[in-house]
Amino acid sequence: MTRGRRRRYLAVAMLLALVSPSLSAGTTAAETVTFAYIGRDADPAYTPTKAYTGLVLRDRKRPLDGARLGLRDSKIMGRARGLKFKLTERILAPGRDAGAAIREIAAAEGTNVFLLDLPIEEMPDTLRGLKAAPLVLFNVRHGDDTLRGANCAPTLFHTMPSDTMRMDGLAQFLRQKRWDQLLVLQGEDAEDARLVAAFRNSAKKFGLDIEEVRPFKLGNDPRERGRNNIRLLTSSADYDAVFLADAVGEFGRYVPYQTLLARPVVGTEGLIASAWHWTYERYGAPQLNQRFEKRAGYRMTAPQWAAWAAVRAAVEAILRTGKTDAASLRAYLVSDEMNLDLYKGTPGGFRPWNNQLRQPILLHTYNAVIDRAPIEGFLHQTNNLDTLGAGPLDSACRF
C-alpha cells in the first residue's frame, strides 16, 4: 500500500539525512539551500505588445514573482529541518551563453536547482549542454511539446503544462458538451501552427471533428477578404464551435460575436485553457491569488504559478528526502511519493517518462473559471490527470 511505502521511504530518507554531509538537519545554525532563477535581458516576450492607437493588448510578466512567493511560502517548512531557502536572481545579458552561465552560478553559489525563463529558441542548445549535469532544471515558461518530446532532457522538469495537456483539457470540455464539429481559424505565427497541431491531436484523441482549418490574415484588403473578413471566414461550414489560434491576438479579439453562425469561440479567445487563473474560487486558489497579488501588485498568471510550483516541488523533495543532491531530488520528483498541493484540487507529481508535472487544467474566460479538466467522466486506468498530455507510449521523449 502506498502509505506504508511512503513511511518506509521517509524512514530511509531520514536515516540517510543523518549521514549525509550535505544536509545537517538539527544543527543550530540553519543551513542555506539556494535556488536560482535565470532570465534573459531584453527578452522580447516581456516587451509589452502595442497595438494600433497604443493599446497594450499583452503585457506578460516574468515568472520571477511566483518563485519569490514560493520561497516565502517555504520559509517555515525549512524551520523544521534547520534549513533556510534562498533565491538567486540572474538576468543574463544578451549574447551570454546560458548553459555556461548556469554552470558558473552552480559552482559559485553551490546551487543545483534552476528555474529557467529563457526564450524558446535558446532552450534546445542550452539543454544539450546540461543533459548530464548534476542539476535540477525547471521549465516555468514554455508549453512547447518538443521540450517534453524530441528535445527533452533528464535534468529538465516542467511545471508549465504542455500545449497538448491544455488542448486535451479543452477537447474534453468540447466533447462533454457535444460540441463535436470544430472550425479552426489559424494565424500566421509559428505559435499558432504549434497550437493547431496540438489541437488536432487532442481532437483525434477525444473524438472531435475538425471540419476545416482556415488561415486568417490581419488586414482590410478586399482581394483577401476570404482571409481577413470574419463573417466570410466562418461561412460555408457547419460547426458547433470555432477554435481560434492567434498568439498575437490583434485579429482574434474581434472574432467572438462576429462569426456568421451563433457559435462560441475557444482557443486563444473566449474559452481558454491555462495552468492558472486569477479568478479561481476553489481548492485554496483564492488564498494563493490574494497572497500573490498583495506582494507582486498584479494578478497571478500561468508562468508565475509555474515558478511558484517549481519552488514548492524542489522544497518538497528536499524536505521529504532530507537530501539536496540532484540525483536524489530528481528521483523523488518522479516517484509515486511526490504529492504536491497545486491549489487546483488534485495533487500532482512528475511523469517519469518526460518529467512533466501532472496537473489539472483550468478552462476560463477573461473573468471566470468555467470548468477544470480532467472533465468529469474522463477516466484513466491509474491517474485521471494522465488523460491530459502524452502518456509513456505516445511520448517522443527518450532520456
Place this chain on the structure above:
Amino acid sequence: MTHSYRQSEGMTGNRRRLGIALPFAVMLAISHAQPAVAKGTGLIFITNEKSNTISVLDSSDTLVATIETCARPRGVHFNRDRTQFFVGCADDSTIAVYDIASQTLVRRYRDIDEPETFDLHPDGRHLYISNEEEAEASVLDLETGEIVGEFETGAEPEGVLITPDGRLAFVASEAANMVHVIDVAAGEVIKDILVDTRPRRFALTPDNKELWVSAELAGIVNIIDVESLELVGDIAFLPTGMRKEEVTPVDVLIARDGQRAYVALGRANHVAVVDVAARKVLNYILVGKRAWGLALTNDERKLYVANGLSDDITIIDTATLKTLKSVPVGQVPYGILIDD
C-alpha cells in the same frame, strides 16, 4: 469595505500589535473549573462564507432567521459560558461577537488579519486565531481587544486546537504540510511536525492522548501522539467507487465516549464513521456536495454536515447512520454551532 450589519455598531476592538509573544504563565494560574453553561436555546448557527450571512435553524431543523454578517464568515466558536459566539470574517479582517439569546451583534474585533478558524483557551479570555494570509497564528485578548501574541506559522494556517488543560495549542498549516505546536506558557513554537499533504482540522481523543489531523490532499487522517508529538498512525478513506484524489477530508469530530469519530470527506460527498480504538472505517454516509463542517448535538444523536457546494446542511441520525433531512442555507456553508 462597507458592510451592512443588521444590528447597530458594536464596540470596536482597540488593537495594539505587540511584536513578541507575551509570557502566558499568568494564564495558567486561572482556574479551569467548568464554567456555568447557559441553558441552550436549541438554535443552530451556520456561517455561509459566500453570502456573508449566518443561517439560524431551530431545534426542529427549520430555517428561522438569516443574519447578515461580515464578509466571508467562516470559523464559529462559543464563548466560555456559551452566551455568545464568535464569527471570523476573513474578507473584513474581523471577529464578530453575537449574543445568542437575542441573536444580535455585540462587539467587533477589527484588524485581525484574515481570520479563518480559532479556538478559545480554557481561561475563556484568549482566542487563538489562524491568520490565513499572514502565515501566523495570533492570540486575541477578548477583554482588551489586543493581540497579545503572534506565532510564525507556515503559509495558510487553518485548524487551531488548544488542549483542555490549556498547555498546548496546535495550529495546522495547509501550505506547509505542518502542525505547529505552541507551548502556551512559554509563548513559543516548540515543534513543527511534518504531516501529510494539506492538513486542515483537528480533533482530540477524550483521554487527550491522540491528536487527529485531517490531511485533505492525502485523503487521510494523521494521528499524532500528544505526549511525544510524533506521528503514530493514520487512517485512509476511500468510499466505494471513489478515486483517491476525490477523497479530501476536512472536519473531524470524536464523540465524547471516545469510541466513534466522524470525518467529512469533502469532494467525496460522504462522511466517514470511524472506530477510534481500531482506527478502522465503519461506514460511509452519503451527504451533499463538498462536505467540510461538522457538528454534533449535545446528546450526540444528530450530526450536522455543512455541504459547501450544494449550499445545504445534511442532518444525520447517529444511531441509524441515516440521513434525516437536508436543509438549504446560504451560499457555501462552512461552520456549524449548535446551542443545545
